[in-house]
Amino acid sequence: MKRLVCLLAALAVAPLAWCGEVQVAVASNFTAPMQRIATEFARDTGHKAVLAFGATGTFYAQVSNGAPFELLLAADEETPARLEREHLAAPGTRFTYAIGKLVLWSARAGFVDAEGRVLASGNFRHLAIANPKTAPYGAAAVATLQRLGLFDTVQPRLVQGENIAQAHQFVATGNAELGFVALSQVYRDGKLTAGSGWIVPPRLHAPIRQDAVVLAKGQANPAAKALAAYLKSDKARAIIASFGYD
Structure with a gap:
């Protein structure tokens, strides 16, 4: 059959x-x-x-x-x-x-504001990203931080996942208060599935x-x-x- x-x-x-x-x-x-x-x-x-x-x-x-x-x-x-x-x-x-689209995301509701100002506030201990050498979303995260003039400031707080799935896991489990992940990991049908996030403007990193x-x-x-x-x-x-x- x-x-x-x-x-x-x-x-x-x-x-x-x-x-x-x-x-x-x-x-x-x-x-x-x-x-x-x-x-x-x-x-x-x-x-x-x-x-x-x-x-x-x-x-x-x-x-x-x-x-x-x-x-x-x-x-x-x-x-x-x-x-x-x-x-x-x-x-x-x-x-x-x-x-793809990059998003600064936290599993906590209200933690990430609509303009991503939390990055400059320093009100976090850990910021998760994917390995920028092997994961394009990680490279986009680094480029975003550099364009914002914040890379040197937040570098000591970075926790690096092998790939974007691991970076997302760090944030989802609370091991990092926030992180740069793929929008597709936290988004369905027009809205975030949980937590809070700032969709990074495309001008801040290469497409x-x-x-x-x-x-x-x-x-x-x-x-x-x-x-x-x-x-x-x-x-x-x-x-x-x-x-x-x-």
Whole structure:
């Protein structure tokens, strides 16, 4: 029965294509939307997306060392382009799937004001960020602090997560009073899910343009190509927008 469902779903895209699996490396900030997209993708196509979440820089190192990923959803545009140049990605498959937003967030209601002045007040002990060397959201956080002229002041209070998921965990558990996280981690359908936050104006850091690319190991896998195409569908775009991405 499953084989029949797979065939019927696939006929709309590629005749005689069968259901398969695709190994997907996903930037941590995109965890929640990608989990939802993967569910809809399986329902609509019969293909299964096997997801791994982490820092984009870490995924680059793993792919360079032969990791079996077939599709990369990065938190930046530089990493997929670099993989293309190094012949580790299928040419012509790179595209922007989301533009991320940075938010200064606290799990405590009312702690972060609407203009982010809490940063200058010094009324906190710890400020969480992701590793700026491997996580684009961490780099955007550092750029924001530098543009505000506050980096040197708050540097002793910084606690650094390996990726944006760990930075969010520091704040969510109260180990840091506030932190720079991805808006998608604390936002659903037009509002914060908890706590208080200041959405960082885009002028304070470089655009967080997030690109996807089919990797070399996935260029012969119909499921990898199907998922890349699905990410451009109206259904996937609606899910992405609901988490606060442009």
